[in-house]
């Protein structure tokens with residue numbers, strides 16, 4: 258966790274949520290860079306690595322909503338996560354795109370933590386005014402026609418279905434395509450065609466470009482004035 262001690266009321270807080278099982282993944286690398294960018298922009302950052310913290314994405318009885326009681330006390334684990342969400346002015350979720358969606362661990366975090374009575378179901382939403390950046394790494398290459406569909410489905414699911422439903426004032430889906438070193442495409446016969454691995458300077462260029470696109474997304478998000486609530 259990268260939490261600073263200072264309690265400057267003007268400082269903005271960001272919660273960076275990482276959903277990847279490997280610390281040497283491109284996703285984890287992108288998350289670390291996002292943390293550095295946010296800190297450079299003056300944010301206090303709370304880094305939530307769901308795998309490292311052992312988050313269990315499975316819904317359970319303690320955390321399942323009771324539609325007749327929005328004050329239901331959920332598990333202590335979920336309440337601790339709610340606190341971290343409440344403390345954040347801005348949330349950045351960094352994840353690999355899995356089946357045109359978020360990985361199960363991130364979906365389960367939303368299922369269990371962004372729950373009834375906390376994230377929705379109140380006349381005054383507790384998450385109102387917060388902003389979120391969904392930074393998704395996709396194996397698809399930028400010229401693959403499937404990319405427009407991924408962008409659209411993620412916006413419908415994550416921005417409309419989740420963030421705006423929970424009162425967020427802004428939700429941005431930022432897709433980082435070309436996250437694989439071997440370009441993949443399904444041909445007309447349904448076969449997965451895996452191209453040659455990009456190597457040497459071409460590979461460095463590919464990753465530098467991905468870093469650059471991620472930097473632009475994060476800096477734009479960090480600079481958003483609506484985050485200043487003090």
Ligand SMILES: Cc1cc2nc3c(=O)[nH]c(=O)nc-3n(C[C@H](O)[C@H](O)[C@H](O)COP(=O)(O)O)c2cc1C
Pocket residue numbers: 277282283284285352353354355356357358394395396397407436437
């Ligand atoms: C289960 C699974 C599902 C995937 N689904 C998609 C997908 O729907 N679209 C896509 O572009 N890439 C998909 N990919 C590729 C990942 O997005 C890609 O491997 C990842 O972003 C690479 O980042 P990483 O090295 O940090 O894992 C999938 C990969 C896995 C393992």
